Amino acid sequence: MSIKIGLLGFGTVASGIPFLLHENSSKILDASRDQLEIAKVLVKDEEEKERLLAAGNNFNFVTNIDDILQDESIAIVVELMGRIEPARTFITKALEAGKHVVSANKDLIATHGKDLIALAQDKGLAFYYEAAVAGGIPILRTLANSLTSDKVTRILGVLNGTSNFMMTKMVDEGWTYEAALAEAQALGYAESDPTNDVEGIDAAYKAVILSQFGFGMAIDFEQVSHQGISSITPDDVAVAQQLGYVIKLVGSVEETASGIFAEVSPTFLPKSHPLASVNDVMNAVFVESIGIGESMYYGPGAGQKPTATSVVADIIRIARRIKDGNVGKPFNEFSRETKIADPADVTSNYYFAINTSDEKGKMLRLAEIFNSEDISFEQVLQQKANGTTARVVIITHELSKTQLANVTEKLTAVSDFELLNTFKVLGE
Ligand SMILES: NC(=O)c1ccc[n+]([C@@H]2O[C@H](COP(=O)([O-])OP(=O)(O)OC[C@H]3O[C@@H](n4cnc5c(N)ncnc54)[C@H](OP(=O)(O)O)[C@@H]3O)[C@@H](O)[C@H]2O)c1
Incomplete structure (x- = not known):
């Protein structure tokens, strides 16, 4: 017997999954206690299917979501298409069809996660999304499991690799914002419309998810104020350096006496702060808590293999829980009344x-x-x-x-x- 997976999308991250299943097969088999098999892969159209087959991808490609939803042998649906629609509809339908779901879609989870989490709970199904925050850094499970005994007081994060790459060029090499953006686009780090990355929207999505795991509070995306890096000038960068600081785009979530507050903004970090040395496309999450004190989780926030590693870890966790008979447990069990800070x-x-x-x-x-x-x-x-x-x-x-x-x-x-x-x- 094997546990069958339906992949939705076969882009950067999804196409990294076969590598891990192949190269780390015996460890994955031991951990999941069953063979994991990619049974079907949803792609957009016949042309894409032919292209992928011709390139040597030996999978059962389908172009209709119903081929996956109606296949009772598929236990886990892995959504790696990105954007809100049709991802939201497909995940909803997968849960309604009794399938466990893994996703890396921070946009969707930050804006419609509450409904999807509630549906998964209602159906007794798993809905996991470790890769949605800081790609390869295992921060969500760390907050949910390893920090259960601790009380988090503030989370600071360099959460967007594209803007951090640009800030590194602007700080270390004195580049203008425009030159740094052009280089990020030339290297494939920034999309042709870079708004989500440079205006702090992508980092704000991650702050929403971090607030659930770190503070048990489900804030809405609209409650996270975000300011991007486009207004930072070489003068700001120079004066920051003169005064002993480094400017970075930082997402922060903190709990005050009256409630929680989350924002994304360019921030002057003292040069001695651990986040100040997080450069290029790297990400880091800095957690302040009453038990551990200060801890930082550093690594690649994106990229095919790092992100696929987090996705496959979610799949293994589900496979294991199916075997253990406790698969309905929520990804994050920390939940309390949401109060927004004064x-x-x-x-x-x-x-x-x-x-x-x-x-x-x-x-x-x-x-x-x-x-x-x-x-x-x-x-x-x-x-x-x-x-x-x-x-x-x-x-x-x-x-x-x-x-x-x-x-x-x-x-x-x-x-x-x-x-x-x-x-x-x-x-x-
Ligand atoms: N890349 C990373 O390092 C990273 C890190 C963390 C999280 N993530 C998240 O992971 C997800 C996937 O990212 P990615 O970088 O792998 O994206 P990607 O390379 O653009 O791959 C997405 C794939 O899904 C396909 N697709 C879109 N709509 C579809 C549909 N209706 N049916 C079938 N296929 C469809 C796309 O086809 P077209 O290209 O033809 O549209 C594309 O091939 C996103 O939610 C992203 O935010 C990515």
């Missing part, structure tokens, strides 16, 4: 870059505006921009999201000042 409770230090005219009294006026919101400065730098303007850089002491919104409004209302950028600064 902005007044969410605090951080901030970087402000402001242009002003190089006239007497402007600095005093600026200090008054910050002072009116009870915000004090940790560091101030005044740089001459050109003949008549000055660029002022301020690193503040801790302030809340409420103070941040108020001071931003005041600064933009005054014609004396041009607010160029505001980024989070992580304390030492």
Whole structure:
């Protein structure tokens, strides 16, 4: 007997699965206690089927999802097509047909995961998606299993390889955002429409999933504010370096007294912080907790073999649970009432870059505006921009999201000042 799998899609990740099943066959057999067999593979059309067969892929390719859904011998459906539709419909139908499901689709899980998880629970089926966050880094199962005794207080992550590659070029080699994006596209890291990667949307999807596993709270994607890297200028990068920081796109999820808060934003990281040395396309998740303290999980957040490794681990776990007779258990059992933090409770230090005219009294006026919101400065730098303007850089002491919104409004209302950028600064 073998456990039969139906693959949906045969792109980058899916085509890495046969490699592992072949190269690691005896360990996988021992772990799953049964042979894993790719019984059918769904592809888009006949042309794709012919192309894949001609390229030497010896699988039973089908072009109609019903060929998989109606095949009672298939126990596990592995969705690796990406995007929301038709993935959402196919997964729903697979669960309704009594099949366990594995997916790596963070977009779908972050936006419609609640319904799919509930359906799987209702049907007593497994729905696993380790590869959806940081590809090859086994972070979800680590949070769900190894950290059950611990209380997580904050998760910080470099969660998007494309934007991290670009930031590394911008920081280490002084490239502009535009040049870094062109290189990322030339190397195949960034898609022709890079919005999800560079605007922090992809990282925000992952923050939604991390909030469930780390904090037991199911926040909605719309509740995660996201700011991308497109507004970062070489001036911001240079001043960060001068002050001992590295800028990275960081996803953060933290619990405050009033609830949970998640966001993705360019962040000044002290050079000594472990996340500051996560470069190129690598990912890392930095977990702060009351038991372990600080721990970091580092590795490839994407790529065929790393991601397929996480997917196959999910398949093995399901196969094993089928054998053990306890397959209906949810991937993540930590669940409590979701409470969103009051902005007044969410605090951080901030970087402000402001242009002003190089006239007497402007600095005093600026200090008054910050002072009116009870915000004090940790560091101030005044740089001459050109003949008549000055660029002022301020690193503040801790302030809340409420103070941040108020001071931003005041600064933009005054014609004396041009607010160029505001980024989070992580304390030492
Ligand atoms: N690549 C990574 O490193 C990585 C890392 C973590 C998570 N993931 C996730 O893993 C999933 C797969 O990613 P990938 O990089 O392997 O994507 P990919 O290379 O684009 O592969 C997806 C494949 O599915 C096919 N497909 C799309 N719609 C289909 C349909 N209706 N029926 C049959 N086939 C269909 C696509 O065909 P066409 O090309 O013709 O559209 C493509 O061949 C995504 O959810 C992604 O977010 C990927």
